[in-house]
Amino acid sequence: xxxxxxxxxxxxxxxxxxxxxxxxxxxxxxxxxxxxxxxxxxxxxxxxxxxxxxxxxxxxxxxxxxxxxxxxxxxxxxxxxxxxxxxxxxxxxxxxxxxxxxxxxxxxxxxx
Amino acid sequence: xxxxxxxxxxxxxxxxxxxxxxxxxxxxxxxxxxxxxxxxxxxxxxxxxxxxxxxxxxxxxxxxxxxxxxxxxxxxxxxxxxxxxxxxxxxxxxxxxxxxxxxxxxxxxxxxxxx
Numbered sequence: 001x002x003x004x005x006x007x008x009x010x011x012x013x014x015x016x017x018x019x020x021x022x023x024x025x026x027x028x029x030x031x032x033x034x035x036x037x038x039x040x041x042x043x044x045x046x047x048x049x050x051x052x053x054x055x056x057x058x059x060x061x062x063x064x065x066x067x068x069x070x071x072x073x074x075x076x077x078x079x080x081x082x083x084x085x086x087x088x089x090x091x092x093x094x095x096x097x098x099x100x101x102x103x104x105x106x107x108x109x110x111x112x
Numbered sequence: 113x114x115x116x117x118x119x120x121x122x123x124x125x126x127x128x129x130x131x132x133x134x135x136x137x138x139x140x141x142x143x144x145x146x147x148x149x150x151x152x153x154x155x156x157x158x159x160x161x162x163x164x165x166x167x168x169x170x171x172x173x174x175x176x177x178x179x180x181x182x183x184x185x186x187x188x189x190x191x192x193x194x195x196x197x198x199x200x201x202x203x204x205x206x207x208x209x210x211x212x213x214x215x216x217x218x219x220x221x222x223x224x225x226x227x
Contacts, residue, residue, distance in 0.1 A: 033215060042202060043155070045215035087155070097160050097168065098143055098206055100216065104154040 002026040004103035006088050011109045012078055020073045020086050020106045028093025033100060034062050034073045035087040043087055046073070075108075083110045113138050116219035118203050124225045125193040133188040133222050135203030142208025144186040145170070145216065146178060148199040155202065161186055162208065193226045200224070 003025045012018040024032070031050040035043040049055055049064035049071060061074040075082055085107050089100040119134045137144065146158040147170075157170030159178040167178045175197060179187045186205075190197060200223050204216040 042218035042220050044218070048215060089155075097145075097162050098208070098214065098216075099145075099157060099160060099170070101157075101171075102155040104152060 002090055002092055002101040004088055004090055004101060006086075006103040006106045008104070009107045009109070011111060012075075014078055014080060014110055014112055016078050017074065017076050018078060018108065020075070020088075020108065022071045022073070022088035022103060024069050024071070024088070024090050024103075026069075026090055026092050026101075029066060029090065030093050031091040032062075032064055032071050033089040033091070034060075034071075035089065037085045037087060037105065039084070046086075078110050080110050080112075083108060115139065116203055116205055116217050118201075118219035118222050120222060121220065122223050124227065125190075126227055127194060129193050130189070130191050131193065132190075133201055133203075133224075135186045135188070135219055136184055137186075137203075137205040137217070138184065139205065139207075139217065140183070141205035141217070142183070143206045144180065145204045145206075146176070146186065146188045147202045147204065148172065148197075149202060149221075150199050158188065158201075193224075195226045198224060198226045 005023045034046040037043040047062040059076045064071045085105040087105045088103040116137045145160040147155045161167045161180040164183045177189045203219040206214045206216045
């Protein structure tokens with residue numbers, strides 16, 4: 001089975017940097033995804049890590065350490081529109097179908 | 113491209129009624145998925161399909177059935193709705209092939225209330 005943990009809520013200030021952590025325990029690992037979900041909307045893809053290290057994409061970066069079962073999403077120069085839920089999802093090795101197991105999400109609130 | 117579309121957007125059912133949620137994608141994706149999302153529970157996989165005519169159970173399949181007659185369509189059926197099935201349902205698709213990881217593309221969701 002797979003277990004994924006993320007903080008439930010975080011608050012940050014506009015213009016600041018925030019780091020959202022995700023830890024996972026899986027019977028096999030084949031990649032980790034981060035999604036953004038605004039209230040009442042569908043999740044949208046942010047980043048993908050399968051090897052250790054940092055992946056940078058504009059204001060967003062994602063880090064993975066497979067030996068520690070740990071990832072984080074780093075958001076720089078926060079904007080009000082970044083207020084959303086951020087979902088960590090892990091792809092396992094068992095079974096087919098590219099199935100993902102999602103964490104419960106971290107609700108980020110950006111304040112002035 | 114419309115991407116992934118879902119109908120209806122909202123639905124209210126009485127306990128015991130049946131209905132079908134519809135999902136369509138125009139990206140020629142092989143794999144399709146149905147999830148439910150409940151507060152504090154995250155997205156949970158109900159059923160998925162790796163091709164037309166091929167479906168399998170996910171994490172929470174009880175009370176649901178699926179059908180994928182054509183590659184572009186994936187239907188989720190509730191045979192006898194229960195209040196516990198009140199949720200937001202998302203359909204998703206991805207190009208496929210388990211050896212390669214692609215992101216999943218999500219539809220806008222169907223908000224279902226069972227009274």
